[in-house]
Amino acid sequence: MSKLEYPDETFTEKDPRIGGNARKTDKAALKQAREDLLKLYECKPCQPIAVRLAWHDSGTYNKDKTEFPKRGGANGSIRFYPEIKHGANAGLVAALELLKDIADKYDGVSYADLFQMASAVAIESAGGPKIPLRYGRKDAAAPEGCAPEGNLPAGGPPYPDGSPKAGDHLRKIFYRMGFNDQEIVALSGAHTIGRAKPTRSGFGKENTMYTINGPGNPGGSSWTKDWLKFDNSYFKAVKKQDDSELLVLDTDNALFVDEDFRPFAEKYAADEKAFFSDYVKAHLKLSELGVEWETAPITLD
Numbered sequence: 659m660s661k662l663e664y665p666d667e668t669f670t671e672k673d674p675r676i677g678g679n680a681r682k683t684d685k686a687a688l689k690q691a692r693e694d695l696l697k698l699y700e701c702k703p704c705q706p707i708a709v710r711l712a713w714h715d716s717g718t719y720n721k722d723k724t725e726f727p728k729r730g731g732a733n734g735s736i737r738f739y740p741e742i743k744h745g746a747n748a749g750l751v752a753a754l755e756l757l758k759d760i761a762d763k764y765d766g767v768s769y770a771d772l773f774q775m776a777s778a779v780a781i782e783s784a785g786g787p788k789i790p791l792r793y794g795r796k797d798a799a800a801p802e803g804c805a806p807e808g809n810l811p812a813g814g815p816p817y818p819d820g821s822p823k824a825g826d827h828l829r830k831i832f833y834r835m836g837f838n839d840q841e842i843v844a845l846s847g848a849h850t851i852g853r854a855k856p857t858r859s860g861f862g863k864e865n866t867m868y869t870i871n872g873p874g875n876p877g878g879s880s881w882t883k884d885w886l887k888f889d890n891s892y893f894k895a896v897k898k899q900d901d902s903e904l905l906v907l908d909t910d911n912a913l914f915v916d917e918d919f920r921p922f923a924e925k926y927a928a929d930e931k932a933f934f935s936d937y938v939k940a941h942l943k944l945s946e947l948g949v950e951w952e953t954a955p956i957t958l959d
């Protein structure tokens with residue numbers, strides 16, 4: 659059995675991941691972990707869930723709070739019970755399981771760095787842009803450092819914050835992290851890969867003509883036909899909405915309905931280069947929300 663168990667109710671303070679077991683960032687280990695991730699994605703088409711894991715780790719951030727790690731952000735706290743059991747994280751234990759062997763192998767890579775790296779490598783290996791991440795994130799050391807539940811967006815009404823419209827809800831959530839309208843639209847484009855499953859988030863169908871045969875685990879509803887390819891087809895599909903086999907959440911629809919979001923959504927539907935360029939900047943910002951650096955940030959070539 660692997661030395662690191664991913665979290666469930668049996669998580670205790672004696673677990674080696676907790677307390678004085680901080681990881682010292684090591685550039686060689688980061689590079690090797692990156693190689694291992696590429697190999698993982700060659701064997702298993704699990705890029706989408708890795709992107710969602712990293713986003714749900716960092717998307718808890720509250721810019722008005724100062725205390726690390728309670729202010730939320732890319733601090734690896736999603737590996738802990740209770741955070742992994744938050745409603746918004748349904749299904750993400752599978753992503754932790756997928757990364758477990760790599761986490762075990764490299765002490766020189768923090769969990770926070772590993773999750774963000776897994777996402778950036780996933781996007782690039784799915785045909786998306788290269789995201790020049792910086793590394794050296796400090797991990798939240800214990801479950802007490804987890805952000806409170808309810809910081810991530812809901813895909814449809816009723817919105818827990820009482821917002822009447824999807825656009826208002828998106829702004830409340832993303833402004834709290836320090837994002838603007840353009841960045842909200844660009845980041846939403848990550849739904850160009852992946853699926854929603856009724857057994858996880860409750861959204862989507864059991865399967866569609868695009869997901870019934872996988873690849874990987876079959877089922878769910880995707881936003882795009884080729885849901886393992888990172889491109890701008892999400893914006894094209896949400897704009898057209900002419901295929902009932904594809905998913906459109908209320909929060910996706912808002913990008914073309916809300917008059918302040920729409921110009922960006924139209925631009926990205928028409929111009930993949932513009933989408934990629936803006937996506938990289940917004941994703942980099944997302945990957946560093948709430949970060950406390952264990953070492954001076956390191957880049958890999």
Ligand code: HEM
Pocket residue numbers: 706707709710713748749811812813814828845846848849851852853854855856858859860861907909
């Ligand atoms: C704008 C507000 C957002 C809402 C309301 C939202 C909601 C959702 C929902 C309901 C799912 C389905 C989960 C499941 O059933 O497994 C999902 C999946 C996904 N989300 Fe989002 N999301 C948002 C933003 C983002 C952002 C900012 C990113 C990344 C930058 C992202 C990346 C993904 C990915 C890649 C998947 C597919 C996961 C998979 O196939 O396993 N989402 N999202």
